[in-house]
Amino acid sequence: MYGVHKQGEIVEMLEELRIGNITEKPKEQAFDKNDPYANDPKRHPAIIPASSKPFNGEPPSAILTDNFLTPNDLFYIRNHLPVPDVNLKSYKLDISVQGPGKFTSFSFDDLKRKFHKKSTAVVLQCAGNRRSEMVKIKPVKGLNWGTSAIGNAEWSGPCLDDLLKQAGIDIDQVTQKHILFCGMDKDPAGSPYEASIPIELARLLKRDIIVAYEMNGQEIPRDHGYPVRIIIPGIVGARQVKWLTSIKLSNEESMCHWQQNDYKGFHSSIDWNNVNFKSVPAIMELPVTSAICEPIEGTDLAPDADEVTVKGYAWSGGGRGIVRVDVSIDGGKTWDSATLSPPKQPMYKTFAWTFWEATLPIPKNHKGKVEIICKAADLSYNVQPDSVEGIWNLRGVLSNAWHRVNISIPKS
Amino acid sequence: MYGVHKQGEIVEMLEELRIGNITEKPKEQAFDKNDPYANDPKRHPAIIPASSKPFNGEPPSAILTDNFLTPNDLFYIRNHLPVPDVNLKSYKLDISVQGPGKFTSFSFDDLKRKFHKKSTAVVLQCAGNRRSEMVKIKPVKGLNWGTSAIGNAEWSGPCLDDLLKQAGIDIDQVTQKHILFCGMDKDPAGSPYEASIPIELARLLKRDIIVAYEMNGQEIPRDHGYPVRIIIPGIVGARQVKWLTSIKLSNEESMCHWQQNDYKGFHSSIDWNNVNFKSVPAIMELPVTSAICEPIEGTDLAPDADEVTVKGYAWSGGGRGIVRVDVSIDGGKTWDSATLSPPKQPMYKTFAWTFWEATLPIPKNHKGKVEIICKAADLSYNVQPDSVEGIWNLRGVLSNAWHRVNISIPKS
Numbered sequence: 006m007y008g009v010h011k012q013g014e015i016v017e018m019l020e021e022l023r024i025g026n027i028t029e030k031p032k033e034q035a036f037d038k039n040d041p042y043a044n045d046p047k048r049h050p051a052i053i054p055a056s057s058k059p060f061n062g063e064p065p066s067a068i069l070t071d072n073f074l075t076p077n078d079l080f081y082i083r084n085h086l087p088v089p090d091v092n093l094k095s096y097k098l099d100i101s102v103q104g105p106g107k108f109t110s111f112s113f114d115d116l117k118r119k120f121h122k123k124s125t126a127v128v129l130q131c132a133g134n135r136r137s138e139m140v141k142i143k144p145v146k147g148l149n150w151g152t153s154a155i156g157n158a159e160w161s162g163p164c165l166d167d168l169l170k171q172a173g174i175d176i177d178q179v180t181q182k183h184i185l186f187c188g189m190d191k192d193p194a195g196s197p198y199e200a201s202i203p204i205e206l207a208r209l210l211k212r213d214i215i216v217a218y219e220m221n222g223q224e225i226p227r228d229h230g231y232p233v234r235i236i237i238p239g240i241v242g243a244r245q246v247k248w249l250t251s252i253k254l255s256n257e258e259s260m261c262h263w264q265q266n267d268y269k270g271f272h273s274s275i276d277w278n279n280v281n282f283k284s285v286p287a288i289m290e291l292p293v294t295s296a297i298c299e300p301i302e303g304t305d306l307a308p309d310a311d312e313v314t315v316k317g318y319a320w321s322g323g324g325r326g327i328v329r330v331d332v333s334i335d336g337g338k339t340w341d342s343a344t345l346s347p348p349k350q351p352m353y354k355t356f357a358w359t360f361w362e363a364t365l366p367i368p369k370n371h372k373g374k375v376e377i378i379c380k381a382a383d384l385s386y387n388v389q390p391d392s393v394e395g396i397w398n399l400r401g402v403l404s405n406a407w408h409r410v411n412i413s414i415p416k417s
Numbered sequence: 418m419y420g421v422h423k424q425g426e427i428v429e430m431l432e433e434l435r436i437g438n439i440t441e442k443p444k445e446q447a448f449d450k451n452d453p454y455a456n457d458p459k460r461h462p463a464i465i466p467a468s469s470k471p472f473n474g475e476p477p478s479a480i481l482t483d484n485f486l487t488p489n490d491l492f493y494i495r496n497h498l499p500v501p502d503v504n505l506k507s508y509k510l511d512i513s514v515q516g517p518g519k520f521t522s523f524s525f526d527d528l529k530r531k532f533h534k535k536s537t538a539v540v541l542q543c544a545g546n547r548r549s550e551m552v553k554i555k556p557v558k559g560l561n562w563g564t565s566a567i568g569n570a571e572w573s574g575p576c577l578d579d580l581l582k583q584a585g586i587d588i589d590q591v592t593q594k595h596i597l598f599c600g601m602d603k604d605p606a607g608s609p610y611e612a613s614i615p616i617e618l619a620r621l622l623k624r625d626i627i628v629a630y631e632m633n634g635q636e637i638p639r640d641h642g643y644p645v646r647i648i649i650p651g652i653v654g655a656r657q658v659k660w661l662t663s664i665k666l667s668n669e670e671s672m673c674h675w676q677q678n679d680y681k682g683f684h685s686s687i688d689w690n691n692v693n694f695k696s697v698p699a700i701m702e703l704p705v706t707s708a709i710c711e712p713i714e715g716t717d718l719a720p721d722a723d724e725v726t727v728k729g730y731a732w733s734g735g736g737r738g739i740v741r742v743d744v745s746i747d748g749g750k751t752w753d754s755a756t757l758s759p760p761k762q763p764m765y766k767t768f769a770w771t772f773w774e775a776t777l778p779i780p781k782n783h784k785g786k787v788e789i790i791c792k793a794a795d796l797s798y799n800v801q802p803d804s805v806e807g808i809w810n811l812r813g814v815l816s817n818a819w820h821r822v823n824i825s826i827p828k829s
Binding site for chain 2: 203205206209270271272273274275284285286288289290291292293322323325328329331337339340341342351352353354380382384385386387388389390391392394395396403407
């Protein structure tokens, strides 16, 4: 059975139906031919697993601020299904249009040689990044991510717009309302992972969507979509389809589970008995966020420390640049301005993240414990909400409250 | 002296320098030739003044939700200077480009007859809307607005892009970084009100910026910019220059006080001693907001009331549609979903507001008092911050915390 089902609430549900136990046979071999995850790639030992089948994992937070471009092997991994093993020679990317029945197909070689290669630094972030803060309020369904289900890489490949043009499609003229992206990762019934974006969003991002075959100048690792994935800057990770095999212009949005009945945001009184997934649109652009990467929760400073240097990331969806990161060391009573190290990007297309840093004086009356808080404002002056309570939701997505880290200053 | 200076902190500052009083002469006439505000237009008696010279005022909140398009005479008025009295026959709109020295001029008749008339419903909102909630925390500099320094009107006129094209300017090709809009309202030294937007924003809104000569199908009232004003959808009121007389493409942004040293957002530890207006960009797109228009603060329900119908508006900058309005009648412990009445606009270009309504049961343990709260989420799932404390700033702008209204249920 697929590992994705081995979750608390499903075990609980099945527990009611249990009629007895079968004695377990001793395991004779580690490699199971029937395990669809057996051929998954190896992962960097620093990656902290959030689940093993499918594999999901994030790097330690302190690693994130070491590199503006997150190294490929330290980039968070978010898989919904087993990792496909793709043969480059037989790889095809199909482009089709519902209605007129237009159909074009590109080989990997076509993608590399027939089109201008565009490179852009783009943040990908899981909708569930920082879910672990929501779990503390009340259980939610989803992986228990810390603050590192986010990464920033330079992605290279043709613009989607160029491929569509080559296929005879003018994105500004088509009547279809959605663009569907289909992956090669499949569930046991053979249904692939799929996502779609509204055509309006595709038009807004016309020259920014990349059909990527490189991640930080290297071939894309298998865990991140080898050989080709879609990169749609400024939006949630769930639509950044990996192992991309077809692009389709359609009148309807994708009917995939993860488009229709999963990645959506509700208020905190909606539970699994009254949720109506049709009532809100699928998450696309993500809200403004920031997090403290250093020091990490529970750090002990030196007994005579009189200041602490705090570092982190900030980012917002829709390409909105970060205008301010505010940092507090007294629980939000007073604030300091962090120094930003922004990339040279146009403010209205800031798809990469912004690093920030502040050196804060330890309050005199610290009593051995100090809480550090950060919060960011983006170009539209949207801010992070104060509390996790106010945004808690049954799926634990969109967790972007003020980020808090507690550190200690032990007595000498 | 200009009425704009008659503010608490300036009176206080001058008080220290007072050496005595001159006996006041009895007023002989109401009309003062030397008063630059004497020729201001009359205002609707329902408009609640926030200041008289310059005149600023807002309608009662309960009026707002009566009409999707706010009637012209009930639209909030935000003037920085005396209202110009413009002669339509001599009116000219100049368009120029820094560097090449291109210069074109259009008469009012040119604007009306030579170009396609575009009509769009667009919300204008003062950066200081809901400032009165910030004032309760700590004094700020600015007009004491309630929740109604916002309105939604249908604006008609040529697209800015069409005028620029006619003047030989391709907005996608120009090297200048800003577009300046200059008004005909002037301070005592003769300097006009002016604002600018970055060229990237102008490109994003290419076909959406309107050089408007009509408001809700009528000529624009004098208070709202007769005969012509600029309408830049999704951004702050301060850049929506009224009595528009020139448009200039420039390498630098406007040096006007209100662009450089006023409408910007800071954290709550920034005061007038340490503020650095250069450190953040001028406010353009506004953050997501919502407010309760009915019932109003202090309303007494009937003693036997077992439910209350709550109505209000929600809106977000950047054309981002409203996906959800959450309403609570128990101080935020539980939430209900409001019913939205959205206009038929594309979700990524929702420039008008969204009305919402919910009928909530009065909690059984109400003890005579009930607090109603609303909060909205927009298409990017940005949400309103929980508290005013967290966003308080020295200018009292960007006040978009959860909106709270207290009502009573008296004993029978």
